[in-house]
Amino acid sequence: MGRAPCCDKANVKKGPWSTEEDSKLREYIEKYGTGGNWIALPQKAGLQRCGKSCRLRWLNYLRPNIKHGEFTDEEDRIICSLFASIGSRWSIIAAQLPGRTDNDIKNYWNTKLKKKLMAMSMTSEPHRKPPPFPSSHHTPSVSFPCLSSLYKDCTTYQDPTRSFTAFEPMSSVQADLLNNGNTTLATNSSLIHTPEALVNYMQYYPMKENFLMFGSESSCTSSDGSSGHISFGREMKQENMSHFQGFCATNGYEDNHNFMLNPGTNNGGKNVNQWAEKQREYNLENDLEDFKRLISSSGNNCCNNNFIDENKTQEKVMYFYY
DNA sequence: AATTGAATCAACCGCCTCCGT
DNA sequence: CACGGAGGCGGTTGATTCAAT
Numbered sequence: 001m002g003r004a005p006c007c008d009k010a011n012v013k014k015g016p017w018s019t020e021e022d023s024k025l026r027e028y029i030e031k032y033g034t035g036g037n038w039i040a041l042p043q044k045a046g047l048q049r050c051g052k053s054c055r056l057r058w059l060n061y062l063r064p065n066i067k068h069g070e071f072t073d074e075e076d077r078i079i080c081s082l083f084a085s086i087g088s089r090w091s092i093i094a095a096q097l098p099g100r101t102d103n104d105i106k107n108y109w110n111t112k113l114k115k116k117l118m119a120m121s122m123t124s125e126p127h128r129k130p131p132p133f134p135s136s137h138h139t140p141s142v143s144f145p146c147l148s149s150l151y152k153d154c155t156t157y158q159d160p161t162r163s164f165t166a167f168e169p170m171s172s173v174q175a176d177l178l179n180n181g182n183t184t185l186a187t188n189s190s191l192i193h194t195p196e197a198l199v200n201y202m203q204y205y206p207m208k209e210n211f212l213m214f215g216s217e218s219s220c221t222s223s224d225g226s227s228g229h230i231s232f233g234r235e236m237k238q239e240n241m242s243h244f245q246g247f248c249a250t251n252g253y254e255d256n257h258n259f260m261l262n263p264g265t266n267n268g269g270k271n272v273n274q275w276a277e278k279q280r281e282y283n284l285e286n287d288l289e290d291f292k293r294l295i296s297s298s299g300n301n302c303c304n305n306n307f308i309d310e311n312k313t314q315e316k317v318m319y320f321y322y
Numbered sequence: 323a324a325t326t327g328a329a330t331c332a333a334c335c336g337c338c339t340c341c342g343t
Numbered sequence: 344c345a346c347g348g349a350g351g352c353g354g355t356t357g358a359t360t361c362a363a364t
Contacts, residue, residue: 016333056334088353089352089353112329
């Protein structure tokens with residue numbers, strides 16, 4: 001037996017809203033508010049609609065200050081940046097764009113922006129190949145000295161075309177992004193911060209579910225793990241953390257932060273890194289406030305936010321996947 | 323002008339989370 | 344702690360509009 005429906009499906013109207021219905025709903029809410037009870041609202045307002053439908057209509061269309069029409073370049077940039085940082089958390093993205101609804105942004109992304117970015121990428125760099133696997137002569141130009149040592153560990157890399165096997169593809173993405181010639185990459189909290197970088201990433205290394213990267217592309221503290229911040233990917237639940245493998249690249253592998261993995265041992269040419277310590281710090285589920293701060297700091301120099309200790313120079317990046 | 327396929331976007335569905343009991 | 348109801352969310356659908364032929 002399934003859950004009880006939220007309303008009497010037989011007696012509610014579905015489909016597009018008429019102007020009369022819109023008027024009724026708008027007038028009622030302007031006069032009485034929602035009363036904190038959407039389920040009861042349609043009856044009170046004289047509407048033969050499901051409460052959820054009323055809520056959706058109000059939030060997405062009728063409420064004041066809703067912005068319709070073309071998205072601006074700035075809005076595009078914000079959407080790209082946040083999508084790269086948090087994935088399809090449309091309500092959170094919408095919260096950063098006054099007047100825009102999650103539904104709007106979702107539709108815009110799915111129907112236009114994604115294609116726009118792809119087209120932009122293909123037009124600007126039609127010859128572009130997947131980022132080559134980095135070698136010792138392919139050291140990132142932006143301050144990321146740790147990557148050179150990281151590359152040395154990537155000896156098992158076999159197929160540069162697809163998939164996140166071991167650690168290497170992600171590091172090549174990282175290197176490519178950093179070599180993208182885009183200065184914002186080095187200063188903002190989101191590594192994939194520009195449309196071009198995002199497209200480049202998506203094109204060759206499609207986003208995997210449950211992928212998350214910790215760390216900073218810029219200076220970070222090294223002693224307590226407090227500098228690590230979510231740079232890219234999606235949330236992961238704490239109960240899944242034990243299934244993660246990953247690595248940590250720092251200037252000194254001896255570090256053992258509470259959110260870090262122990263450095264991988266070389267096992268027949270393969271890195272075998274194990275989740276080693278506490279897992280709490282950067283779980284989006286648990287740290288919504290930190291996460292919000294991260295979002296709100298997007299676009300600011302990372303040294304000004306709470307996640308970065310500007311006095312420390314050691315750099316690190318962590319990738320986790322499963 | 324008619325047809326057809328693509329694009330758009332409002333709305334729905336079902337799952338998850340939160341909160342009161 | 345368990346349960347149930349309501350709100351919230353993201354994915355998907357389908358009607359409508361647009362563009363190409």
